[in-house]
Amino acid sequence: MDYGFFGIMDTIFPLMFGAVFLLIVGVMILALVRSASEWSSNNSSPVLSVDARVVSKRTNITRHMSQADSSHMTRNSTVYYATFQVESGDRMELRMSGREYGLLAEGDRGKLTFQGTRYRGFERRLI
Structure with a gap:
C-alpha cells in the first residue's frame, strides 16, 4: 500500500496540529501559573x-x-x-x-x- 505524499500528510498533519495545539495550551497555562504566583507572592509580602x-x-x-468589516481599527x-x-x-x-x-x-x-x-x-x- 503506497499512499504517496498525500498519504503521509494525512498521517503527519493531525500529529503536528495536535502538538502545536498542546504547545499553545501549555504556554497559556504556564503564563496563568506565573501570574497567579506573582500575585500570591505580592500579597504575602x-x-x-x-x-x-x-x-x-x-x-x-x-x-x-x-x-472590523472593511475598516481597520487600531x-x-x-x-x-x-x-x-x-x-x-x-x-x-x-x-x-x-x-x-x-x-x-x-x-x-x-x-x-x-x-x-x-x-x-x-x-x-x-x-
Missing part, C-alpha cells in the same frame, strides 16, 4: 516604605490591530514603569498607573511604598 530616588521612567506601548495600550534607587544603591523597576507616572519626575526624592513587585505610592520630599 510586607508593605514597605523606604527613602528612594526616581532614577528613570519608561513606557511600553503595544499596538493592537483588528479588522488600539494602543501603554504600560508605565519607574525605576527607583534606594539608600543601599539597589534599584527596582515598578509598574504603575499613568496618573502616578505623570506625577513623577526623574530625580525626585521621597518615600517609596511598595509590596513585593507592586507599586503602592511615592510621597515626594521637598528639599
Whole structure:
C-alpha cells in the first residue's frame, strides 16, 4: 500500500496540529501559573516604605490591530514603569498607573511604598 505524499500528510498533519495545539495550551497555562504566583507572592509580602530616588521612567506601548468589516481599527495600550534607587544603591523597576507616572519626575526624592513587585505610592520630599 503506497499512499504517496498525500498519504503521509494525512498521517503527519493531525500529529503536528495536535502538538502545536498542546504547545499553545501549555504556554497559556504556564503564563496563568506565573501570574497567579506573582500575585500570591505580592500579597504575602510586607508593605514597605523606604527613602528612594526616581532614577528613570519608561513606557511600553503595544499596538493592537483588528479588522472590523472593511475598516481597520487600531488600539494602543501603554504600560508605565519607574525605576527607583534606594539608600543601599539597589534599584527596582515598578509598574504603575499613568496618573502616578505623570506625577513623577526623574530625580525626585521621597518615600517609596511598595509590596513585593507592586507599586503602592511615592510621597515626594521637598528639599
